[in-house]
Structure formats: structure tokens, C-alpha cells
Amino acid sequence: MVKMKSFLVILLIILLFTLVSCQDQQNDSVEENGNHDYENSEQEDIIEFEEDEDPIEDHESDKEGEENASQEDTKEEVVNPEEVNANELGDVMVLMYHHISEPEDTWVRTPDNFRQDLQNLYDLDFRPVSLEDYAKGKINLEAGMKPVVLTFDDGRQNNFNMIEDQTGEWIIDPDSAVGILVDFHEENPDFPLEATFFINGGTPFGQEEFVRDKLEFIVANGMDIGNHSYTHANFTDLDAEELQRELGRLTKMVREYLPDYDVNTLALPFGSRPGKEELQTYLHRGGYDDIIYEHIAILEVGWQPYFSPYHINFDPLKIQRVRASEMNVDNVGMYDWINHFETGNRRPFISDGSKNTISFPKEHYEYFNESMETDRKANPF
Numbered sequence: 001m002v003k004m005k006s007f008l009v010i011l012l013i014i015l016l017f018t019l020v021s022c023q024d025q026q027n028d029s030v031e032e033n034g035n036h037d038y039e040n041s042e043q044e045d046i047i048e049f050e051e052d053e054d055p056i057e058d059h060e061s062d063k064e065g066e067e068n069a070s071q072e073d074t075k076e077e078v079v080n081p082e083e084v085n086a087n088e089l090g091d092v093m094v095l096m097y098h099h100i101s102e103p104e105d106t107w108v109r110t111p112d113n114f115r116q117d118l119q120n121l122y123d124l125d126f127r128p129v130s131l132e133d134y135a136k137g138k139i140n141l142e143a144g145m146k147p148v149v150l151t152f153d154d155g156r157q158n159n160f161n162m163i164e165d166q167t168g169e170w171i172i173d174p175d176s177a178v179g180i181l182v183d184f185h186e187e188n189p190d191f192p193l194e195a196t197f198f199i200n201g202g203t204p205f206g207q208e209e210f211v212r213d214k215l216e217f218i219v220a221n222g223m224d225i226g227n228h229s230y231t232h233a234n235f236t237d238l239d240a241e242e243l244q245r246e247l248g249r250l251t252k253m254v255r256e257y258l259p260d261y262d263v264n265t266l267a268l269p270f271g272s273r274p275g276k277e278e279l280q281t282y283l284h285r286g287g288y289d290d291i292i293y294e295h296i297a298i299l300e301v302g303w304q305p306y307f308s309p310y311h312i313n314f315d316p317l318k319i320q321r322v323r324a325s326e327m328n329v330d331n332v333g334m335y336d337w338i339n340h341f342e343t344g345n346r347r348p349f350i351s352d353g354s355k356n357t358i359s360f361p362k363e364h365y366e367y368f369n370e371s372m373e374t375d376r377k378a379n380p381f
């Protein structure tokens with residue numbers, strides 16, 4: 001009888017042990033799956049142009065991946081901001097490119113120089129953020145990284161060119177801006193594919209037969225299309241109706257290609273603003289036909305880095321840019337400012353790696369915009 005009892009006890013222990021280990025395995029496999037999804041979303045970042053039948057749909061699944069990623073991010077590691085010299089009140093370069101072509105000139109960057117710019121930025125810990133994230137103060141970079149915004153004006157064919165390869169297949173020209181950005185991101189996945197292309201009406205990026213594919217590709221891969229007015233107009237002498245037609249007509253054109261995409265940023269053509277103060281509002285928002293447009297960021301031509309979105313002087317409707325060039329830049333080109341950042345003459349924005357805090361040396365507290373609407377908490381140190 002005693003023997004029977006102890007046999008039953010042993011059996012029960014074995015049974016319990018088996019149950020517990022089964023549960024452990026289950027937990028493990030859930031965790032593995034979670035990681036697996038996340039890795040997938042990273043790998044499938046770039047949508048192949050030629051194979052892509054519905055890039056918008058693919059982007060949706062990409063977004064799910066991002067949501068998974070942000071869920072994981074809630075367990076973010078806390079980094080001592082002092083250790084990474086965090087300064088989230090420092091300046092941000094919004095780089096302005098035009099042509100990517102040969103030979104190098106005032107408004108032309110050669111493909112090789114553009115590649116070298118990306119490499120230099122990468123090596124100095126700059127990472128691209130979208131113009132929208134910058135304007136809204138949603139800069140999410142690893143601790144110690146510096147945001148940079150990449151912009152391209154005028155929608156030239158050399159910004160996004162399609163060529164036929166030896167097999168007769170149409171591919172993205174590896175020497176066009178988009179080709180270079182995509183290749184660089186594939187080689188360096190921690191350099192996000194973020195850039196805004198400010199286009200005009202007509203045939204953006206040339207090649208009539210590819211306009212739709214190109215616009216879809218840009219948006220599906222997380223890059224953006226911005227407003228540069230329909231006819232590249234000089235705004236100085238336009239009246240209210242003309243301004244709204246220039247801006248609304250461009251928005252309307254993009255919506256015909258991409259019904260779900262909102263053009264919400266503007267780069268002023270020639271850096272021009274209407275002369276009359278009461279007309280400035282039409283740069284921000286207005287209407288044309290059945291279109292209502294609203295720009296959350298307005299970019300000047302400019303010549304210097306602009307304020308952190310958390311800085312008291314930041315105005316998203318007056319963002320200055322830096323010319324991404326070395327020719328005729330009058331000592332205010334991108335490399336001049338990079339030097340000033342490196343030598344400490346000017347302080348760059350350096351991320352604390354957290355989505356919950358805005359970290360900066362406490363002696364800069366007077367520059368912190370306390371009335372800014374954000375979930376992030378000031379973290380002076």
C-alpha cells in the first residue's frame with residue numbers, strides 16, 4: 001500500500017514536471033515568433049520596383065511590422081544621456097539637394113559625391129529622419145545618433161530614373177538619387193530610407209510612363225513627396241487665388257496618382273514668400289477645386305542648420321535648410337556646418353535614444369519649449 005502511494009506521488013511529480021516544461025517551450029516559441037516577425041519587417045524593407053504589383057498594400061504590412069517593433073520598443077533600454085552627450089535641444093541639418101548628375105556644379109551633386117556624402121554622414125553618426133517626424137518632434141534614433149533630413153527639389157529625372165538593363169528589364173538607375181539611397185540603405189540597414197522629394201506639376205521625374213510607379217515606390221518605401229508648387233512659381237507677387245491654385249493643383253495631381261497619400265510639406269520655390277503678410281496663411285493651408293491642402297512644414301532655401309523641434313525658437317513653417325554641396329556655398333555648405341558640429345562651434349541635436357524623454361544639459365533649460373505638445377518629458381541633466 002505504501003509502495004503504491006509513493007509510486008503515485010512519483011507519477012504525479014513526473015506529470016507536473018512534463019506540464020511545466022511544455023509551457024516553457026510554448027513561451028519560447030512565442031518569443032521566437034515575435035523576433036522572427038520583427039526581423040522580417042526589417043528585411044522586407046525595400047520593395048522591388050519590377051516585382052511590385054501593389055506597393056501600397058505591401059507598405060501596409062510593413063507598417064504592421066513597425067507596430068510590432070514599437071511594441072518591443074516599449075521595453076527600451078535606458079541610457080545615461082550624459083554618457084552619449086545627448087543634446088535634444090541642438091541643431092538639425094535639413095539638407096537641400098537638386099540635381100544628382102555630372103559634372104559637379106552649384107546645384108548639381110555627382111552620384112559619387114552624393115554616395116560619399118551619405119558615407120560621411122553615416123560615419124559621423126548622422127541618421128536620416130523624415131521631415132514630418134522632425135517637424136512634429138518625433139525623432140526616434142538610437143542614443144548618440146544625430147538626425148539629418150534629406151530633401152530633393154524640382155523632381156528631376158536624375159532624382160529617380162529608370163533604365164533598361166542588358167536583359168531588357170527596367171530597373172532603377174543606380175546613379176539616380178533614389179537608386180543611391182536604396183543601395184546605401186541595403187548596405188547599411190541602420191541608415192533609414194527617409195527623404196522628401198519636392199516635385200512640380202507636369203511629369204515629375206520625367207518618363208511619363210513611369211510617373212505612377214515612381215510616386216508609388218517612393219511612398220511605399222517610406223519616403224515622401226512634398227509640394228514645390230505646380231509651375232515652380234515665384235510666390236512674391238501672387239495673390240490669394242493664384243497661391244492656392246499653385247499649391248492645391250500640385251496636391252490634386254499627386255492625389256490622382258496616390259488617393260490615400262497627403263502631401264503635407266512645402267519647399268518654397270526660389271525660397272520665395274508672398275510679399276503681403278496676410279497671404280502667408282495660404283502657404284500653410286488653403287483650397288483649390290475640391291482640394292483642401294495643409295502643410296505641417298514649410299522649408300526655406302536657407303543656409304544654416306535649424307532649431308531642434310523642442311527649442312523655443314522652432315517654427316515648423318519657417319524651417320531653414322543647408323545646401324548639400326561644396327561649390328559656391330560661401331562657407332555655409334553642409335561640410336562647413338559638419339565642421340562646426342565637430343569642433344563644438346555649433347551644437348548638433350544628439351539623441352538620448354528614448355521616445356519618452358527630451359534630454360539636454362540643464363544649462364540650456366531656458367531654450368526648452370515648455371508649451372510644446374508632446375508625450376515626452378523634459379530630462380535636463
Ligand SMILES: [Zn+2]
Pocket residue numbers: 153154228232269270
Ligand atoms: Zn526649385
